[in-house]
Amino acid sequence: MNPTCLVTGASGFIGRHLLATLTAHGHPVLALLRRPETLPALREQVDALGGHGELLHALAGDLASSGLGLSDSDRRRTGQAAVVFHLGAQFAWRLPVDRARAVNVHGARQIAELAAASGSRLLMVGGFMLHNSTHLRRLGIDTEHPARTDWAGVYRRSGGYEGSKLEAHFLVNRRMRELAGALTCVHPATLCGHSRTGHMLPAQPLAGLIDNLARGRLRAIPGTPAHWLPLVCVDFLAELLRLAAFDPALVGGELLVLDDATPNLAGLLERLARALAVAPPRRYLPLGVLHAILQVPGATQLLRTEPESLHFIQTQRFDTSVTRAFAARQGVPWPDIGAALEATARFVGPAGR
Ligand SMILES: NC(=O)c1ccc[n+]([C@@H]2O[C@H](COP(=O)([O-])OP(=O)(O)OC[C@H]3O[C@@H](n4cnc5c(N)ncnc54)[C@H](OP(=O)(O)O)[C@@H]3O)[C@@H](O)[C@H]2O)c1
Incomplete structure (x- = not known):
């Protein structure tokens, strides 16, 4: 034991x-x-x-x-x-x-x-x-x-x-x-679902994003092509x-x-949308504008988006060399994050409910 x-x-x-x-x-x-x-x-x-x-x-x-x-x-x-x-x-x-x-x-x-x-x-x-x-x-x-x-x-x-x-x-x-x-x-x-099954709980932040996308509430990509949500x-x-x-x-x-191979936000939404069989958003909405919109009474409920959650969408890149060396030393392979995103979308999305 x-x-x-x-x-x-x-x-x-x-x-x-x-x-x-x-x-x-x-x-x-x-x-x-x-x-x-x-x-x-x-x-x-x-x-x-x-x-x-x-x-x-x-x-x-x-x-x-x-x-x-x-x-x-x-x-x-x-x-x-x-x-x-x-x-x-x-x-x-x-x-x-x-x-x-x-x-x-x-x-x-x-x-x-x-x-x-x-x-x-x-x-x-x-x-x-x-x-x-x-x-x-x-x-x-x-x-x-x-x-x-x-x-x-x-x-x-x-x-x-x-x-x-x-x-x-x-x-x-x-x-x-x-x-x-x-x-x-x-x-x-931020957590993505299980790399093969896509298992995820509904209260997770990524599940909220997938739900918004599946229900057509996400009409624009927050930020710019440089913005990403590390997963x-x-x-x-x-x-x-x-x-x-x-x-x-x-x-x-x-x-x-965190997985450096996480796509930028536009790419992430595209992978999720493909698995959900919905159209991904194409236009960008600057984060400052989104923040301002969310100050309007009722906007957070309408868009199902909280201003605090926007902090995690950023342009910063990170040094993961210590973790990469540790995973390699332990023989743990990094899963394919794109495939995991699709599995998570299928698990969380309307078909998985
Ligand atoms: N999920 C993410 O994207 C993410 C990213 C980075 C870091 N983290 C960190 O990772 C940790 C786990 O995250 P998670 O997403 O697995 O959390 P989670 O699904 O929200 O679960 C939270 C856990 O904390 C327990 N808990 C809450 N209040 C408690 C209290 N007063 N006394 C005892 N237990 C209490 C809950 O127990 P009950 O069943 O009793 O509610 C539940 O087991 C957290 O520290 C979180 O900040 C999460």
């Missing part, structure tokens, strides 16, 4: 795929669940994704509760975990800052303290915007001295979800240094998370997991 792992966010999209690969590789998993009564359904979902659901066990807990809401006996069980994977987060556009901080920032701090106290390695899942230094500077984050950052200002500019993910990253790094804990950070791009396939990410967590060379390290 391989070492036991603890996973937060186990019922989420990435979480389920991570559970599938961990249990398929013989790791018993303690899943921190707000609703532990959903364990039987989660076991079935993990089986369906190729894992072994019987290796899953539930710990009742809530990231927003003091002491993570764990009972004394469950807290003792957390000490069995060689690795704590922290994926749990509340994701929503227009998330109130208090709620975002309670779950995503203070929850992450509590998980870091739990991992350090148990001598477990912490695998923290952040987000790829942490590698966009221009964007971080624009938001007002002092990456050299994060403690000097005016976080209230950052939240005003970024919104609750993104601000809390950024704050959590810097806070967890600081706490793990103070506690001399072992930390590895993985920063994924990564969920199964590839889950494999890298598992392997990164047990690689001694990555203690104190980071992986930026």
